[in-house]
Amino acid sequence: MDVERVARVARLELSEEEKELFSRQLKEVLKAFEVLDELDVEGVEPAMHPYEIRNRFRKDEVKKWGEIKMPNKEGEFYKGPRVV
Amino acid sequence: MKLKKLNEKTNAFITLKEEIEEAELYFSIKDNICTKDMRTTAGSKMLYNYHPPFDATVVERIRGKGEILGKTSMDSWGFGTFGTNCDFGIPRNPWDLGRSPGGSSSGAAIVASALKERNVALAESTGGSISCPASFCNVFGLTPTYGLVSRWGLISYADSLDKIGLMARDLKDIALVMNYIAGGDERDPTSYQGRVPDYTKCFGEIKGLKVGVPREYFEHVEEEVKEKVMDGISLLDSLGAEIREVSLKLTKYALASYYLIALSEASTNLARFCGLRYGLSAEMEGEFNEYFSKVRGSGFNQESKRRIILGTFARMAGYRGRYYLKALKVRRLIINEFKEVFSKCDLIAAPTMPILPPKFEEIEELKPIQVYAMDQLTVGPNLAGIPMLSVPIGFSRGLPVGLHLMADHFREDLLFRVGRAIQEHTNYWRKVPEL
Numbered sequence: 117m118d119v120e121r122v123a124r125v126a127r128l129e130l131s132e133e134e135k136e137l138f139s140r141q142l143k144e145v146l147k148a149f150e151v152l153d154e155l156d157v158e159g160v161e162p163a164m165h166p167y168e169i170r171n172r173f174r175k176d177e178v179k180k181w182g183e184i185k186m187p188n189k190e191g192e193f194y195k196g197p198r199v200v
Numbered sequence: 201m202k203l204k205k206l207n208e209k210t211n212a213f214i215t216l217k218e219e220i221e222e223a224e225l226y227f228s229i230k231d232n233i234c235t236k237d238m239r240t241t242a243g244s245k246m247l248y249n250y251h252p253p254f255d256a257t258v259v260e261r262i263r264g265k266g267e268i269l270g271k272t273s274m275d276s277w278g279f280g281t282f283g284t285n286c287d288f289g290i291p292r293n294p295w296d297l298g299r300s301p302g303g304s305s306s307g308a309a310i311v312a313s314a315l316k317e318r319n320v321a322l323a324e325s326t327g328g329s330i331s332c333p334a335s336f337c338n339v340f341g342l343t344p345t346y347g348l349v350s351r352w353g354l355i356s357y358a359d360s361l362d363k364i365g366l367m368a369r370d371l372k373d374i375a376l377v378m379n380y381i382a383g384g385d386e387r388d389p390t391s392y393q394g395r396v397p398d399y400t401k402c403f404g405e406i407k408g409l410k411v412g413v414p415r416e417y418f419e420h421v422e423e424e425v426k427e428k429v430m431d432g433i434s435l436l437d438s439l440g441a442e443i444r445e446v447s448l449k450l451t452k453y454a455l456a457s458y459y460l461i462a463l464s465e466a467s468t469n470l471a472r473f474c475g476l477r478y479g480l481s482a483e484m485e486g487e488f489n490e491y492f493s494k495v496r497g498s499g500f501n502q503e504s505k506r507r508i509i510l511g512t513f514a515r516m517a518g519y520r521g522r523y524y525l526k527a528l529k530v531r532r533l534i535i536n537e538f539k540e541v542f543s544k545c546d547l548i549a550a551p552t553m554p555i556l557p558p559k560f561e562e563i564e565e566l567k568p569i570q571v572y573a574m575d576q577l578t579v580g581p582n583l584a585g586i587p588m589l590s591v592p593i594g595f596s597r598g599l600p601v602g603l604h605l606m607a608d609h610f611r612e613d614l615l616f617r618v619g620r621a622i623q624e625h626t627n628y629w630r631k632v633p634e635l
Contacts, residue, residue, distance in 0.1 A: 117513055126467065126512040127474065127489060128505060129497025138506055145510065145569045149456035152526055155533065162528030163535055165360050165390070166346045166585020167609055172393075174386045182236070182253035184478050194476055197484045197491035 117142055203269065203315070209297060209635055211289035212310035215239050216270040225266035225373070226319040228311040231274055233322055233364065234353040235259050238268075242355045243304075244276035245287040246499035247479045256353020257388065258322055258364050258381045265380055269319070272307025276504055277470065278326050278357040280304050281574045282563050283333070285503040290560070293336060294633040295599055299557040302333030305367070309333030309341070312367040314633050320377045321367040326357045327458050328578025330365045334590040335552035335602025338631060340619060341367045342374050345609045346585030347392045350385035358465035359390070361458075361582055369629060371591075371619045375399035378612070392610070402616035407440030409618065412545035416451040417577055421554040424596035429551045432593040432603040432622065436549065439621055446541050446548070450534050451580055457534065458579035459572055460514050460527035467511030473499065506568060531583050538584045542608040547618060550577060552590040552602035581606045589615040592628040600628075 119139045123130045130138070188195040203220070207213050214231045215238050229235060232242040234252035236259075241247040255263070262268075275285035283291040283306030291306035293299040294314035301310050308321035308330075314337075323330045325343040334341025343365040351362055364381070366374045379400060384393040413433060418426055437443045475481040475495030482495050500508065514523035541548060554577060563571070581588050586606055593603035603622070607614045623629055 117509075119509060122509050122513045122516065124493075125516065126508050127471075127492040127496055128500070128508055129493040130505065134502070134505065138509055141506065141568045142510055142513075144567065145459075145572070148569050148573075149460065149523070152453060152456050152530055155450075155453060155530060157526060157529035157533070160529040160532050162525055163532035164528065166535060166583070169347070169390055172389045174389075184251070184253060185249075186476075186478065187481055188476065188484065195484065196476060197486065197488040199488055 117146065206314055206635065209292065210294055210310045210314065211273055211291045212307040213270045214241055214243065214273050214288045214307070217268065220269060221267050223267035224318065226315070226317055227262055227266050227268045228270060228272045228308060228319060228321045229259065229268060230305050230308050230321070230323045231271040232278060232324060232355040233259060234355070235271065238271055240271065240355070241288065242277050243274040243286045243288065244499070244504065245480065245501070246473050250478050254353060257350040257385045259353065261381050262322070262377065269311070272305070272311060272321065274306055275304035276501055277466065278304040278324065278329055279503050279507050281328070281332060281571055282558070284560070284563055285501060287501055293557050294635055295338065296557065299559050299599070300336065300563060302336035302557065304329040305333050308367050309337035309339055312339040312369055313337040314635060316632055318370070318373060319368065320373050322364065323367050324354060324362060324364050325582060326361045326462055327582045328575050330367060331552045331578050331588055331590040331602065331604060334367050336557040336600060338592045338600035338628065339367050339369050340371045340374055340592065340629065341365065341590040342378070342612070342615065343582070343588045344378070344382065344612060345587045347390050348610065348612070349381050350388040350391045352385055352387040356469045358462040358469070360465060361462055371616065371623055372400065375402065375616055397613055399612065399616055402613040403620040404617055405440070406436065406618050406621045409441045409547065409614070410545045411436055411441045411443050412446035412541050412548045413443060414446050414448040414451070414548060414550055416448050417550035420576065421551050422556060425551050425554065425556060425601050428594040428596055428601040429603050432591070433549055435622065435625060436618065439625070444545065446545060448537055448541065448580065450537050453530050454534055454580035454583060455573060455576055457527040457530040458575070458583050460523050461531060463507050463511030464514045464524045465511070467508045467515065470504070470508055534580060535584045538581070538586060546607065546614055548606040550604045552604040553577065556596060556599045556601070577604065585609065587612045587615055589619050591619055591622050594628055
């Protein structure tokens with residue numbers, strides 16, 4: 117696994133030690149997970165939930181809650197980092 | 201009530217309420233369940249300053265039914281089997297402070313076990329986070345059927361696996377509080393809309409109930425644990441239950457399937473923690489990807505980073521079919537296998553955990569894959585979303601052992617019936633640790 121590349125996709129800053137450590141540990145984890153290759157899952161429907169769940173909709177009503185205090189909040193807006 | 205002292209010794213609470221009024225029943229709440237008057241951290245530094253402006257549905261439903269004590273410690277985001285991944289002090293087992301209380305609902309089990317006053321813990325399980333600490337701390341731990349209890353206001357780990365459940369010394373109190381919290385909620389579209397029974401009335405004879413004992417659930421289990429669990433099964437036999445050996449051949453695949461699904465979902469759920477709308481933030485320097493990466497790199501602990509990396513990888517183009525989708529297909533096979541057993545048996549009985557509560561030094565020696573493997577007996581039923589109950593079944597070397605009872609979807613009534621029968625015929629559950 118190319119940990120550096122995955123960390124970039126996950127927007128996660130890692131130290132050099134962490135990259136080296138995870139690379140070694142996750143190799144072992146994936147090796148152990150290869151056990152799944154023993155099973156034939158051809159034609160098996162993936163189970164997204166433990167039992168069948170159908171979409172259910174409710175009215176889209178606006179409810180007002182209290183505030184969450186954040187240093188980057190200005191009025192009703194959140195100040196974000198530079199985009200371009 | 202000496203909560204402050206209990207907390208100093210065990211780190212059971214991340215946030216303890218300042219003034220507690222006397223009540224007949226007390227509640228503790230796992231710190232990934234949102235409370236509008238108390239900080240909610242999910243055990244992570246990332247949310248050290250988060251005060252939710254709302255109550256989770258379960259919290260709304262227990263308000264006025266007793267006094268809330270505080271928010272209990274947990275492995276951050278639910279990522280752990282031993283409580284050692286909590287960012288606010290490592291929780292300790294009240295039966296031996298040098299050992300783990302189990303995770304991830306560590307504080308919930310500590311309070312349920314060590315507080316003499318009548319109390320119920322609101323906890324949560326994704327892959328075994330109620331059963332494991334209940335077993336290690338000698339309390340009853342109920343993980344309800346997926347969807348029976350609303351998840352609205354729970355800080356998600358993995359949406360298709362998360363279940364809010366309860367722990368207490370007395371199973372009757374769990375039944376009472378289940379009556380408060382179970383049942384549909386329009387804010388959680390996966391919550392169960394059907395009728396819910398009165399759980400306090402689910403007791404009675406267990407004669408004739410068919411109890412399956414899966415041989416695979418005894419394969420990598422410590423002898424001392426096995427002995428106590430077999431004593432518990434003999435008790436069910438003597439009370440007239442029909443004990444039969446069954447096989448759950450897919451048990452050895454459950455671990456990989458569980459971790460791949462849980463971490464795939466977790467890595468998307470944790471994307472929201474990026475230092476903008478809540479939680480940890482930093483100086484707004486650099487462009488947005490740099491900012492997000494920096495905040496996330498400093499706010500997540502090592503186990504969280506490891507899991508985000510693994511979960512992100514399992515979903516990436518080129519790997520998704522081999523890991524994430526394959527795990528979901530294996531999950532289907534595992535669910536079918538449980539269903540097959542429940543067409544012949546009313547319940548399954550097994551050890552909750554393969555080991556006694558380990559010492560912290562022993563945990564430090566374990567590699568991540570060895571820690572994950574400790575969940576081998578709890579991940580299967582959690583993948584299948586079936587209800588399960590860990591029952592105190594004795595002590596070995598002064599350490600608690602749990603018997604795990606599992607039933608088909610929405611058959612909590614059977615778990616209560618058998619749990620109450622064991623409660624009537626044993627006294628282990630009455631024991632309170634000396635601190």
